[in-house]
Amino acid sequence: MVGVLALQGNFAEHLEALKSAAKKLEKIKLEIKLVRTKQELKELDALVIPGGESTTIYRLIKENELEQEIKKIKNFLVTCAGLIVLAKKVEGLERWQKTLKLLDIEVKRNAYGTQLDSFYAKIEGEVLNNKEVAFIRAPKIIKIGPEVKVLARIKNTSEIAIVEQKTKNGIIIGATCHPELDSDELAFYFLKKISYL
């Protein structure tokens, strides 16, 4: 079962992208649903953490005591705010804000500036090659750990857009951008990966 963490953010777009991707994986039966409580997190094989505000999502994880249950899940797909929520180290966190430290990367929050600095850019790599994706008040990945592989960079730059990390019994895929706004390609890549693990 795949859950989309529906505390705050663009969880509806993620749900839509996942459902569309799941249809293309005919042979594999997947249940996909929105989750908000400890109980709902218990049955999951994978969790998607959407874009939104990382401060808000962190606050809601804390107040609903979800951290331990989230940490038990094997596979993750996280974008933007979700990436910050899982990152090991973050520059620009609020004093009271913590992260779950599951993804071995260092991230800078709001690295490009305000909404006026949001942009579309072509990315290149193993997924979404040559596709334009939205970077909205996006974070920047400034360092990656030895177990982390770069899946895509912003075209003609060294800037990392999407990463993948193998964990003990699963994978984490993280993006600084929002592929889910325009396509189901990253959702498809993720579902395919976790189906054959």
Next chain:
Amino acid sequence: MDKKYLLKTGLAKMLKGGVIMDVTNAAEAKIAQAAGAVAVMALEKVPADIRKEGKVARMADPKKIKEIKKAVSIPVMAKCRIGHFVEAQILEALEVDFIDESEVLTVADEEYHIDKWKFSVPFVCGAKNLAQALRRIEEGAAMIRTKGEAGTGNIVQAIKHIRTIQKEILALENMTEKELENLAQEYRIKDIELLKETQRLKRLPVVNFAAGGIATVADAALCMQLGMDGVFVGSGIFKSSNPLKRARAIVQAVTHYNDKKILAKISEGLGKEMDGIEIKKIPPEQRLSERGN
């Protein structure tokens, strides 16, 4: 579609399931952020005080907006007067993340709203019916705020307008092309595609928050159960007796709006809510939600 517009509606989508809180200084902005607000609205005065004073209300002092921007890392919104495109230009120069062309401030232009396509910053606008909402979207708004009666702590107008828009969207269901063309004319919108998209989606084609009069956990959850994507809370937080606690509870309410047990738990012991005003006691010409057409 136009990528610049998609970035605007994209940010609006990231705000969904969230609470946008009115703040008037850095300290309030920090409380709002710590409570879990997805954005703050930088203001000179909250609507309850604007209402009490009854003076011309304008865009906030840039100094205030800068102070609030410096205090938080979440998006900062600011209000300009309806039709006042120079206030909007100034807000864009200040690099706010969203501009609210708002009826809470005094109207600057009785005939025209701002041509929002000329800006790179996204706009949110108020609407009390489908015609207003679609006109605002046609002018370039990336998000709609269903108008309530700001500064009253009374949810009745917000609910009325949420229901009005819903009824008008439902009425589109079996309309023919010709009927939609006639309606577009009646609604004073040029692009019939906008009506067709609304008909197909069975909702507004942009993110739609509720605003005006939200004072409690139950108010916020009511708006969400009626299909809103999130809420604005103005005077309801900082005019209550325990702003941080109430703000935190309303943030939870917007996430768990469908879970009555959680709502019961988080509603408990929040202290005194803001004083409310009976709408009938406000003469129609003093109702903020009647401003801007």
